Amino acid sequence: MNHTLILHQYAASPFSEKVRLMLGYKQLAWRAVTVPAVPPKPDVLALTGGYRRTPFLQIGADIYCDSALISDVLEHLQPEPVLYPPHLKGVARVFAQWADSTLFWAAMAYNLQPRGAQVLFAGLPEGLGQAFAEDRREMRAGMVQHRQPEATQAYRSYLRRISNMVEEHSFLFGAEPCVADFAAYHGLWFTRHCVPVLADIFQPTPAVLEWMDRMAALGHGQVEPLAAADAITVAAKAEPLPLAPEAFQDEHGIPLGSPVTVAADSFGTEPTAGTLVAATRTRYTLARTDPRAGTVHVHFPRIGYILRKAANP
Known part of the structure; x- marks a missing residue:
């Protein structure tokens, strides 16, 4: 299960439909966790730490937020057919x-x-x-x-x-x-x-x-349901994937290893707190630990998100 694609979504979520169709286009197998449309969302927060927009993609102990980033991840995992023709x-x-x-x-x-x-x-x-x-x-x-x-x-x-x-x-x-x-x-x-x-x-x-x-007509690929508790167990039993050796791009004067928050710049601005472990040309990655999910890496696209140094306690 460590490499299984797990989409946390619900049936009437428009952005979930966007990702479901991309999974179908690439004919990928995936597991579907149904999340609540409204709070409380304790199982969501166990994995994301604060981000509660729908959907998000889980691969083991890696959590990918925002459908724009999910598109990039799917393209990397399954390059054909292409989402981004050259x-x-x-x-x-x-x-x-x-x-x-x-x-x-x-x-x-x-x-x-x-x-x-x-x-x-x-x-x-x-x-x-x-x-x-x-x-x-x-x-x-x-x-x-x-x-x-x-x-x-x-x-x-x-x-x-x-x-x-x-x-x-x-x-x-x-x-x-x-x-x-x-x-x-x-x-x-x-x-x-x-x-x-x-x-x-x-x-x-x-x-x-x-x-x-x-x-x-592109369909949704090969999908099977998965309970939220089982998805959290998958994260707890896995280790985050090794980070790609991309250059650190410091636009904020915040060094790697710093406690930070990342939040969307408009809709759903609840912050996720963690340790900054990567800041590449296209994404931020935070490491965080949850009592149920263990250590996870939460990934955000740079565009549309704000990185801040965490306030002193």
Whole structure:
């Protein structure tokens, strides 16, 4: 189990769907741990130390946070088929970053309007919908939030632009999908599958629906469920993987071995505390010890995250 891919996710999580489809595209076998949509999340925190966004990827005692970093990890583990074609590497990354932020938040402001929320929370235990809304409001604290009318207009415009792209090709940049397709897909997937009452927004762009059908056909790979307690046991019995011999890139004046925190710069800014053991061109790695999970390495992408020296106790 030390080398098994374990995705901590839940069914209606858009970013989880992004990663599930990438796993399917690469035809990888993986185990699925279902995490709660709202706190408390004691099993999540045992592994991440503070980070509670969904999903995160576990390989033994290594924890990879953020779907952008997970994309890089999957590409390294299974280079074919490629997520980052050499001739598209720059534009695909730039597009994916836009899709995971600007496009995603426009889509979700549209998706979670009252009609969508009513469908999404129908049949759930009393109070869970309100708890979800309050939790996500707290996680968005400090973010610029667009009102639903403006978000809807933006979403319509973005769908037309995506339609223009997929009218010319099977996928956004050609005959095969790349990381940009997966990043653009998941917010739209939420509209179509989680709040279908709002899916009429796709009517003017049938080419988008055809592209979505091609994306969905990639599947989720070979998946088996795993209990959260078993995933923690996997971490406790494993050692973190040796760190890659990449040069230390010091942009903060914080030497390796320092107690630090890493937190997202916008949505879900709960910090993870640990010892800085790597700071490469693309990621930070913290070592931390948990009574249940043992010693783990928690990895974050540099882009979108803030490294700080830990305050003195």
